[in-house]
Amino acid sequence: MASEQEIIAAQAAEIERLRNKVASLEDQLYWLRKKMFGKMSEKNLPLDPAVLGEPGLFDDPLTDEERAALDAEAKKNEEEETRLIQVRAFDRKPRRAIDTAGLEIREEHIYPEVENRDEYTELEPEVTDTLVIVPAQIYVRRIIRHKLVLKSSLQIKDPDRRPFELAPLPVMPLPKCMASESLLADIILEKFLYHMPFYRVIQKYKELGVRISDSTMNDWYAATCEKLKLLYDILKREVLSRDYIQVDESTLPVIDNEKHRAAKGYMWCTRAVEDNLVAFLYDMGSRSHETARRILRGYRGTIQADGYGAYDQFENDPHIQVIGCWAHARRKWSDALDEDKRTASEALTYINKLYHIENEAKEAGITGDALKDKRQQESYPVIRQFEKWMYETAGRTSQNSRIGKAISYTLPLLPRLSRYVNDGRFCIDNNLVENAIRPLALGRKNFLFCGNHDAAVRAAIVYSLVDTCKSRGVDPREWMEDVLLRIPGNENNREALRELLPDKWAKKSN
Numbered sequence: 195m196a197s198e199q200e201i202i203a204a205q206a207a208e209i210e211r212l213r214n215k216v217a218s219l220e221d222q223l224y225w226l227r228k229k230m231f232g233k234m235s236e237k238n239l240p241l242d243p244a245v246l247g248e249p250g251l252f253d254d255p256l257t258d259e260e261r262a263a264l265d266a267e268a269k270k271n272e273e274e275e276t277r278l279i280q281v282r283a284f285d286r287k288p289r290r291a292i293d294t295a296g297l298e299i300r301e302e303h304i305y306p307e308v309e310n311r312d313e314y315t316e317l318e319p320e321v322t323d324t325l326v327i328v329p330a331q332i333y334v335r336r337i338i339r340h341k342l343v344l345k346s347s348l349q350i351k352d353p354d355r356r357p358f359e360l361a362p363l364p365v366m367p368l369p370k371c372m373a374s375e376s377l378l379a380d381i382i383l384e385k386f387l388y389h390m391p392f393y394r395v396i397q398k399y400k401e402l403g404v405r406i407s408d409s410t411m412n413d414w415y416a417a418t419c420e421k422l423k424l425l426y427d428i429l430k431r432e433v434l435s436r437d438y439i440q441v442d443e444s445t446l447p448v449i450d451n452e453k454h455r456a457a458k459g460y461m462w463c464t465r466a467v468e469d470n471l472v473a474f475l476y477d478m479g480s481r482s483h484e485t486a487r488r489i490l491r492g493y494r495g496t497i498q499a500d501g502y503g504a505y506d507q508f509e510n511d512p513h514i515q516v517i518g519c520w521a522h523a524r525r526k527w528s529d530a531l532d533e534d535k536r537t538a539s540e541a542l543t544y545i546n547k548l549y550h551i552e553n554e555a556k557e558a559g560i561t562g563d564a565l566k567d568k569r570q571q572e573s574y575p576v577i578r579q580f581e582k583w584m585y586e587t588a589g590r591t592s593q594n595s596r597i598g599k600a601i602s603y604t605l606p607l608l609p610r611l612s613r614y615v616n617d618g619r620f621c622i623d624n625n626l627v628e629n630a631i632r633p634l635a636l637g638r639k640n641f642l643f644c645g646n647h648d649a650a651v652r653a654a655i656v657y658s659l660v661d662t663c664k665s666r667g668v669d670p671r672e673w674m675e676d677v678l679l680r681i682p683g684n685e686n687n688r689e690a691l692r693e694l695l696p697d698k699w700a701k702k703s704n
Contacts, residue, residue: 429471
């Protein structure tokens with residue numbers, strides 16, 4: 195029979211053995227996490243968001259209170275999502291009334307056929323409104339300039355006087371071109387605002403009574419883009435001179451004449467958030483890290499972008515701060531709902547809290563330093579708790595699962611995702627630049643590709659100017675028709691051209 199002292203000694207030895215085993219397993223778990231989810235340091239996100247570093251390993255797991263609160267919120271979110279799905283499936287909202295306040299009304303009176311109208315007294319009539327469309331028209335503007343010749347007697351009397359007088363030709367957007375500014379603007383907007391390929395535009399004009407060949411239309415379009423490039427070059431400089439921009443890129447197929455097929459190219463988009471200026475950039479269709487360096491060469495300020503690796507190189511640039519996009523991170527977790535609804539819902543609970551704080555601030559009209567303080571007091575603690583949750587979840591998650599991929603995407607970017615709390619001007623995501631780049635995807639579905647690199651550059655020019663018009667609340671057609679007449683004569687006047695950009699433009703009074 196073992197003595198009490200021997201039993202205690204054996205238990206102490208067993209406890210020590212288990213402690214060593216736990217420590218060994220923790221070391222293995224840390225190594226595996228580092229291997230699976232990328233670079234980690236021994237530090238947590240700092241308490242002060244102004245000195246954000248790299249994410250680190252949390253030694254303290256979620257407390258019981260934190261876990262209970264998270265479970266309750268995740269369950270509530272699941273129930274809300276189920277309720278919304280049911281409402282979307284069965285609820286039928288009344289249709290919004292058609293707004294006709296800005297339309298001309300042409301009345302048409304119809305009287306009943308009766309033998310003797312004097313026998314009747316007219317009551318309040320029945321009124322029925324219908325919408326009528328009149329097709330667009332194309333007509334020939336024939337400019338007839340009359341010439342005057344000085345009478346011979348006056349010529350003899352004053353030989354230095356001009357013998358002929360001819361009114362000057364009105365300003366034309368393109369020299370010796372039959373297309374007016376309205377037609378040139380329509381050709382461009384049909385393609386880049388309404389996403390119509392040129393062959394459909396040609397068919398439209400044919401129905402209106404004029405046949406324009408494909409080569410003629412392409413020549414007009416190329417010459418017009420050459421004029422607009424003067425404004426585009428200024429717009430690019432204006433966007434990159436701002437200290438807070440959003441950047442994104444999207445595919446743009448371009449015909450490779452050597453391989454006789456469409457090659458996958460990329461168009462970059464930069465947006466000055468505070469001034470609503472948009473500039474698309476095309477660099478031979480490249481999406482390389484070198485292209486990112488070339489596009490942002492000399493830039494000083496804050497860049498907001500998704501998790502594409504080309505932006506990592508700017509983390510060590512003392513003149514550039516990179517902030518992340520929570521919308522992209524949320525997308526990764528939304529993709530994981532079908533695989534593990536409960537775990538993904540827990541992650542989305544944290545992210546939804548961040549967006550709820552933003553919505554509260556927007557509804558209350560909180561901006562600037564007040565918004566910064568609110569984010570640091572309310573949003574940043576949520577982010578730190580989310581980091582703790584991800585490290586705890588990583589230990590029981592396969593790297594190849596959707597949850598694992600979501601963690602692999604979010605964790606390394608967490609410092610970048612957190613930096614928006616340090617400035618009330620910064621957005622929580624880069625949805626603004628994604629909205630600007632969306633027309634590129636719509637056009638890609640309709641006209642499929644660009645014929646060559648020059649065509650892609652022209653697309654960048656037009657998309658930049660049209661998107662900036664839309665962002666600034668300027669009518670693209672009215673703007674383009676006006677500036678096409680004002681660019682001639684100001685080609686070398688940079689200040690005058692700057693005044694024609696949508697943010698400065700004021701329509702010239704007749």
